[in-house]
Amino acid sequence: MTFMETLAIAWEGLTLNKVRSFLTTLGVIIGVASVIIMLAVSAGAEATIAEQINSLGADLIIVGPMRGIPGASRTFVYEDALAIAESVRNIVGVSAEQFSTQNIKGGDSALDAISILGVTPDFPQVRDYELASGRFFSVEENDRKTKVAVLGYGIAQDLFGTQDPFGQQITIGSTRFTVVGVMEPKGVVADVDYDGRVYIPITVVFQKFTTTAVGSDRVRTVYVKAESREVMDSVIAQITAVLAERHDVDPSQPDFSVQTQQDIISTQEATTEAFRNLLAWVAGVSLVVGGIGIMNIMLVSVTERTREIGLRQALGARPWDVQLQFLLEAIILSLVGGLVGVLTGIGGAYIFNALGTMRTELVPASVPLAFGAAATVGIFFGYYPATQAAQLDPIDALRRE
């Protein structure tokens, strides 16, 4: 008997009970789809991290209050940023940041709950973020708490449309500001919508928008840009020394954190990897469960068709003919499951992305991987029932009701 004929017989056997065949493949479908979605999700997470590296640059040092230490955020203040700018060598710039959420008005429009980011004049340079038009505010304006604002590109569009916003008045909260510039479009990077924010001197945030009465010059984050990667370690050591002295703490147990972009990435990568491993287990387990389902139904099928097997044996089917017939049934089940699973996985990954639930990026290699895994499951879990069928004694098989 040729392979194609055996294949045709196996296919015939499966179409005999379509609902059962479909339910049997469901386990494999879920397993394969989750392999593909899992890889797409973790590839999406990795892409987000990669974007963060590109958006912030590898020579950036992030200084902030140490998380998990009570009161640490109270002691991390604007003076710390000024001290770093003054005494740390080999740095290009320092940008302190604190933000507030306010309603704004300008032109003929009003916008609710907009992020107002208080920064220092080094901000564009430190964050590699250029202006589209106008200028950024100056050191003097920051020192004098001048009410000037630089708009994110999207905010400028929303308030003024095609009009030139330069020199226009806007109201943030209840304070009037003069627009001096518009930032270039940057979009959403690593969950931050740069275009949807307004940038003003940090001193004005302290004066007008900080809600806490005490320690109103608290800073959320200070970004320090080093001259090059080579001086990073030295810059980190200097920052640590300056802050430890100012805060009067042991440098080995600080109430502040000094991190590079690389540190943050490593932490996130570890999280992503743990997540991916977990998903890999889930996918693997569901494939195995799917395989057991196939084995179960194949054993039922062999029992149900014992007489047919006996008849085929009497008519001259060799043990291998019978074994191949049932093995192919199992493989067809798993491959059809694999195919539907691949389509479901691709569709699922696409839908997750489109709905914004999760960022996903389809990994092309995951398709043959998942398909191969499905085929392996079919062969592995089909082998035992097929062997059972091939080893049936023709006399017993023919006699069975």
Place this chain on the structure above:
Amino acid sequence: MNDYLITVKNLIKTYGSAEVLLYALAGVDLNIRQGEFVAIMGPSGSGKSTLMNILGCLDRATEGTYILDDEDVSELSKVELADVRNRKIGFVFQSFNLLPRLPAYKNVMLPMMYYRAEDRPEAEEREMRAIKALESVGLGDRLEHHPNQLSGGQQQRVAIARALVNRPPLLLADEPTGNLDSRSSEEIMALIHNLHAQGVTIMMVTHEPDIAAHAERVICLRDGNIVSDGRDGASECERQRGAL
């Protein structure tokens, strides 16, 4: 080359362990000539099914030799036995054993699927042969019918067509009329006579004396031994049963 299709010497088949040894066949000697029509009778448990299974290469004897068509098949492997069944033996069962999901002509094509690659005819040729076989049993107008659309007698005729399609020298029929009414039984027996006339060797198990009467020779088994063998075997068998 001799003129015996089947030569069986001292055939023994035992079941069970050394302590409780059951002899299904207790040393059977049997010669069947090419073209003979033999009926096998005997009460249940007499060993007639065991003998048929061994002659049909579905089972192997514990001891003894079995030569079929000049080939000693007693020592063949499972795979070789499958080939012998395919080429040399046609089976007709009491319960027809047709595959319900296949139309009649596809049922008849089944044995040809298991031909060895080297001497397997093309698909078209196989279909032609199946159609011819069905025509020869009078079902030329039922090719596409599924078994459940056919009467019992018609189903058994499909089974006979299937048994003959490989042109085997030996036809083994196990109670071929056991599930049929008397009219269909007569039709099937007429068909078998017809095959006999064409030179096919026929061995048929039956417990009905009037069916056995169709055969040229009746072998009667009891307790694993041949107790009578000859033209009047049927009445001899009946006589022995009556004596019990």
